[in-house]
Amino acid sequence: MTHSATTEPRPDGQTPASGGRRRPQRGRRRWGRIVLLSLLVLVLAAGGIGYWLYSDLDSNIKGVDIDKAIGDDRPEKLPTSGQNILILGSDSRAGANAAVGAGNVSGARSDTALVMHIPEGRTRAVAVSIPRDTLVTRPECTKSDGSTVASAKRVMFNSIYSQVGPACVVKTVEQISGVRMDHYVEVDFAGFKGLVDAIGGVTVTVDQDIHDSSSGLNLTAGTHRLDGTQALQFVRTRHGIGDGSDLGRIGLQQQFMLALLSEIKKQDLLGSPTKTYKIADELTTALTTDSDLASLTKLADFGRSLNGVDPSTMETIMLPVAYDKVDPNRVVAAQPQANQLWKAIRSDAVIPESAKKSPATGG
Numbered sequence: 001m002t003h004s005a006t007t008e009p010r011p012d013g014q015t016p017a018s019g020g021r022r023r024p025q026r027g028r029r030r031w032g033r034i035v036l037l038s039l040l041v042l043v044l045a046a047g048g049i050g051y052w053l054y055s056d057l058d059s060n061i062k063g064v065d066i067d068k069a070i071g072d073d074r075p076e077k078l079p080t081s082g083q084n085i086l087i088l089g090s091d092s093r094a095g096a097n098a099a100v101g102a103g104n105v106s107g108a109r110s111d112t113a114l115v116m117h118i119p120e121g122r123t124r125a126v127a128v129s130i131p132r133d134t135l136v137t138r139p140e141c142t143k144s145d146g147s148t149v150a151s152a153k154r155v156m157f158n159s160i161y162s163q164v165g166p167a168c169v170v171k172t173v174e175q176i177s178g179v180r181m182d183h184y185v186e187v188d189f190a191g192f193k194g195l196v197d198a199i200g201g202v203t204v205t206v207d208q209d210i211h212d213s214s215s216g217l218n219l220t221a222g223t224h225r226l227d228g229t230q231a232l233q234f235v236r237t238r239h240g241i242g243d244g245s246d247l248g249r250i251g252l253q254q255q256f257m258l259a260l261l262s263e264i265k266k267q268d269l270l271g272s273p274t275k276t277y278k279i280a281d282e283l284t285t286a287l288t289t290d291s292d293l294a295s296l297t298k299l300a301d302f303g304r305s306l307n308g309v310d311p312s313t314m315e316t317i318m319l320p321v322a323y324d325k326v327d328p329n330r331v332v333a334a335q336p337q338a339n340q341l342w343k344a345i346r347s348d349a350v351i352p353e354s355a356k357k358s359p360a361t362g363g
Helices: 030-047 053-059 066-070 095-099 157-165 166-177 189-200 228-236 246-266 273-285 295-306 337-347
Strands: 063-064 081-091 105-118 126-129 136-137 153-155 182-188 200-204 210-212 215-220 222-226 287-290 313-318 319-321 332-334
Touching: 053 273, 053 295, 066 166, 081 166, 105 166, 126 337, 136 166, 136 332, 153 157, 157 166, 166 337, 182 189, 189 228, 189 246, 189 273, 200 246, 215 228, 222 228, 222 332, 228 246, 273 287
Parallel strands: 063 287, 081 182, 126 313
Antiparallel strands: 081 105, 105 126, 136 153, 182 287, 200 222, 210 215, 319 332
């Protein structure tokens, strides 16, 4: 399978035409993207932290008042719709982070978006990935400074976060899906650096040499113990692997998430409260949530409520998309598959196989 290389978005959030079709990101094993939430619950459960430590960690978590920002213009919360969480992976290259490859890029970007649906009973889950290049209608939104941004058609999905903010991403997802988002979780990839150093590194194995002058990563084929700086380079790398497309970077990010979770599980957290606190401190610093989850107690309680979900059995689906007829470098939601998918999630029903098939296969 081949994939055309992607280019970085312009300040307006769009990407220059590359002369060929860009392939949408697949939804394979996207459950790796929610691993930080699982890690947080694991760390807290193992720690036995005191109140003053709790207060310090609690203040790390950043909250966004989604309800206030969106108002009443939201889908109805249905009694059979289970829990729905919008999970974004963000990565800022500004300031000190610019020193770790990739130059200085203003603001933070969000190239990973998942709608995680947990049916009633919370014993299974479905993760729907939304390709970053999907053209959508962005609804009218209110920015964090109170100003209003008008609705716009044919907006690239991953431009909304940087242009308008996370609440508008939530509102956009709700508008295109008709699914009410119960929670919002954002994970800052730059937070991995301190976290990896706190646990003493993470071991990964690569089957080919990786030399990426953009991220600064240089690895030979084989097994390596990555420190924090190398880990951040690893999750940012795309030019040094495969055909240089975002698909290669996604694969590395997924591999790293799994390796990070494995490393945390191997650590003797109960035997080292100091290390437990340091890890939890780095982890909570990397999180932004909706205001309903923006405390250690609420986040831990919610995480424990998901203990019955086995990530290894989570079903992963890419939003069915088709190549845009005007701009073949972009994709649009494919119908009727997309509507079938969202309807099944809204009603907590089994997703039909026909709703999982995407005309734009990326092949």
